[in-house]
Amino acid sequence: MARKPADQSVDREDILWAAAEVLHRNGYEATTMKDIAAQVNLTAASLYHHFKNKDFLLLNVLEVGLDLTIDKLERIDASKLSCAEKLSAMIRSHVVSVTGNVAVGAAMVFEIRALLNVSVGAKNSDESFTREFVARRNQFFARRDYFEGLFRNIVRAGIEAGEFREVDAAIVTKAMLGAHNWVGVWFKEGGRLSGEAVADVMVDTWLAALGR
């Protein structure tokens, strides 16, 4: 190997977080490779040493963000808490994740469509790039469904256990995730409420909505 100095060199992760921030500010299409590079004191060309291209870079940001969130949720899911307690913990975890890294949280909301609009179209030469991208993108969406399923399953289990009232679990879950995602849009560090406090309100709200 070679070159991994103190200040100039940055690794994949650094670029990923930088990209998330710029993406949060500008949106995918309005974000240039130059913008991202500038955020880590590189030139656009250098980014191609770390990522195949802009699309893969975006996909990577989303993958990392989703993985972090899912990881915490799975730990809660595996615990021996009641459904209501599990749901509370999951809501808190999700909301705190979003408020703790608004850049990634917002990316999960806003940039997903950009993912769909990628040149599956036509002319682009490299067939192999496209194939790999489509495969990973599908995998991402599957993982996103899995993420939603984690919440939906708890809601269903709670209903069956008699802890929650009988609701349309699928719709209520989507409503819940919509509310959480939206937090990434309006939350500002240093506002009236901390991320934890917002999470508390959300927990209270959804337990009331599901309460018997």
Add this chain to the structure above:
Amino acid sequence: MARKPADQSVDREDILWAAAEVLHRNGYEATTMKDIAAQVNLTAASLYHHFKNKDFLLLNVLEVGLDLTIDKLERIDASKLSCAEKLSAMIRSHVVSVTGNVAVGAAMVFEIRALLNVSVGAKNSDESFTREFVARRNQFFARRDYFEGLFRNIVRAGIEAGEFREVDAAIVTKAMLGAHNWVGVWFKEGGRLSGEAVADVMVDTWLAALGR
């Protein structure tokens, strides 16, 4: 005046709806003037006869969408219903609006950031264009806050009237709107539930969340 034939000629409104659809599919930055024009069988150049430029076109789409929604909400707000009844009607109205025109509904979520990223920057020649745009954009955001206030005020009023339990009205309102906005992201015509049915679930959910 002149030329307003049967098939070839389209008016501002036609372009507005077409733009909303393309915007919904692609997002602002990824949407080209050519795309929008194609949707109404025009060339990109022709669009400039109806709109000053791309930014004003986007702004127009959002303005129309917001006005339509606010109009219905104000009528409900002016009625003599109880707070719970008003809130139910407003939720139903909002959700039905979103499901009834997903294109506009999604634009209200996704394209707003594009509005913020408009070249208030520098070089652009026409000072007057920029000034007018900034003014109208600020007005739009003010109107959007007003829209949120309509919901928030009912929640507050309901709490004071003892119809709702005591919650953080600001946060709960944002949660509510987040849930509704998200509907525009996942709702598909012809799915398991109609727009009305989804609206019913939302009403039920939020009344439960606020119920004493």
Add this chain to the structure above:
DNA sequence: CCAAGAATCAAATGACTGTTCGATTATAGG
């Protein structure tokens, strides 16, 4: 200290896009 590869950059490329301009066509009112 050397050699191999990692990390970086400057410059060039090719494609696409918003926008303008001048010309053309169609329409409604006189």
Add this chain to the structure above:
DNA sequence: CCTATAATCGAACAGTCATTTGATTCTTGG
């Protein structure tokens, strides 16, 4: 039937951006 003007288009412009290429500069294992 004219004519002013609304609506449209083709072509060209200027700018931006993702990406490639080839060279250059570190860094480290041997």
